[in-house]
Amino acid sequence: MQAIFDIYNWDVQSFEKIDQGLINSTFIVITKQGQEFILQSINHQIFKNPEAIDHNIKMIGTYLIANSPAFLFTHLVPNFNGATLSFFEGKYYRAFVKLNGKSYNVLSHSNQAKEAASAFGAFTSKLADIAINDIQITLPDFHNLSLRYQQFETSLEKGDQQRLENSKEAILFLKNHAHLVETYEQFIRSEEAIKRVTHHDTKISNVLFDQQDKALCVIDLDTVMPGYFISDVGDMCRTYLPNVSEEEVNIDLIKIDKGRWTAIKEGYLENMGDILTSFEMDHFEFAGQFMIYMQALRFLTDHLNKDVYYGAKYNGQNYVRAINQIALLEAYNKMIY
Numbered sequence: 001m002q003a004i005f006d007i008y009n010w011d012v013q014s015f016e017k018i019d020q021g022l023i024n025s026t027f028i029v030i031t032k033q034g035q036e037f038i039l040q041s042i043n044h045q046i047f048k049n050p051e052a053i054d055h056n057i058k059m060i061g062t063y064l065i066a067n068s069p070a071f072l073f074t075h076l077v078p079n080f081n082g083a084t085l086s087f088f089e090g091k092y093y094r095a096f097v098k099l100n101g102k103s104y105n106v107l108s109h110s111n112q113a114k115e116a117a118s119a120f121g122a123f124t125s126k127l128a129d130i131a132i133n134d135i136q137i138t139l140p141d142f143h144n145l146s147l148r149y150q151q152f153e154t155s156l157e158k159g160d161q162q163r164l165e166n167s168k169e170a171i172l173f174l175k176n177h178a179h180l181v182e183t184y185e186q187f188i189r190s191e192e193a194i195k196r197v198t199h200h201d202t203k204i205s206n207v208l209f210d211q212q213d214k215a216l217c218v219i220d221l222d223t224v225m226p227g228y229f230i231s232d233v234g235d236m237c238r239t240y241l242p243n244v245s246e247e248e249v250n251i252d253l254i255k256i257d258k259g260r261w262t263a264i265k266e267g268y269l270e271n272m273g274d275i276l277t278s279f280e281m282d283h284f285e286f287a288g289q290f291m292i293y294m295q296a297l298r299f300l301t302d303h304l305n306k307d308v309y310y311g312a313k314y315n316g317q318n319y320v321r322a323i324n325q326i327a328l329l330e331a332y333n334k335m336i337y
Contacts, residue, residue, distance in 0.1 A: 001027075004093055015030065056136055058084055063127065072217040074217065099219075107260070117265075118267035138222060138225050143200060143227065145293070174293075174296060174297060180290065193277075196228075201220060230283060237261070303316070
């Protein structure tokens with residue numbers, strides 16, 4: 001690690017690897033001068049274009065300094081030659097000043113959902129006037145529901161025969177809800193569906209909180225790129241509303257916390273209520289359907305393809321995840337209709 005520290009001219013007192021996210025390797029570095037930094041190695045297998053991520057974070061940071069200097073943001077730290085992306089021994093590295101705060105892996109009360117939704121809404125609203133065409137795509141087709149359905153249909157033709165046979169009920173459910181793909185396609189074709197700077201990964205662990213559980217800022221910006229508000233609101237619905245995780249085997253335990261739904265809507269609209277078009281507001285509830293359905297498709301597709309994308313710690317794990325999301329979608333539909 002010393003060679004990496006030298007790239008940043010750090011005189012390091014201590015460092016430790018931390019459990020932050022599932023994709024990148026993350027370290028806390030403390031210098032002998034008392035400075036604290038976050039150092040990350042970017043997973044190049046997932047993020048094929050680290051330069052695009054670096055470009056976006058720098059551009060957004062520059063824009064916020066000029067237009068909203070008090071807005072808390074995880075600005076990049078330059079290395080010894082001024083670059084914010086360092087390539088060393090086949091790996092890409094970047095660094096941030098460590099912000100004081102805490103993050104959660106799971107929600108414990110509705111106010112956390114409201115604070116998080118408000119933070120993600122503030123992030124997008126502060127960047128409403130940025131040149132969106134200058135923000136680059138970091139994960140092509142990440143939330144393209146039409147593509148995910150096509151991949152699902154391909155798995156029905158080429159997937160494992162035994163798994164296809166055992167998944168008939170789940171397959172039928174997803175086919176019977178293909179109208180959600182039509183709604184998505186109508187949505188993105190509308191001139192009133194606006195592409196904005198969107199986080200795309202709004203799970204609770206990507207918000208930093210203070211000691212009073214007030215949201216400080218959003219973090220983990222690798223998936224920040226042009227997108228639609230349904231991606232952020234939908235991901236909050238998918239991950240904040242259920243009282244159990246997507247790994248829960250017993251679908252009878254999957255319930256929706258209506259208080260969290262109210263919290264998501266109130267929190268997000270605090271900052272985005274005057275920005276969303278009336279057409280977008282009409283699709284606010286659809287955001288949850290869009291994301292939950294898409295994740296169910298992706299899990300079942302991977303199960304039928306023998307776990308080539310998500311992998312599986314045990315046989316049938318992605319099937320369990322798919323059934324979990326199907327149950328969540330059913331519960332969500334009962335809540336909104």
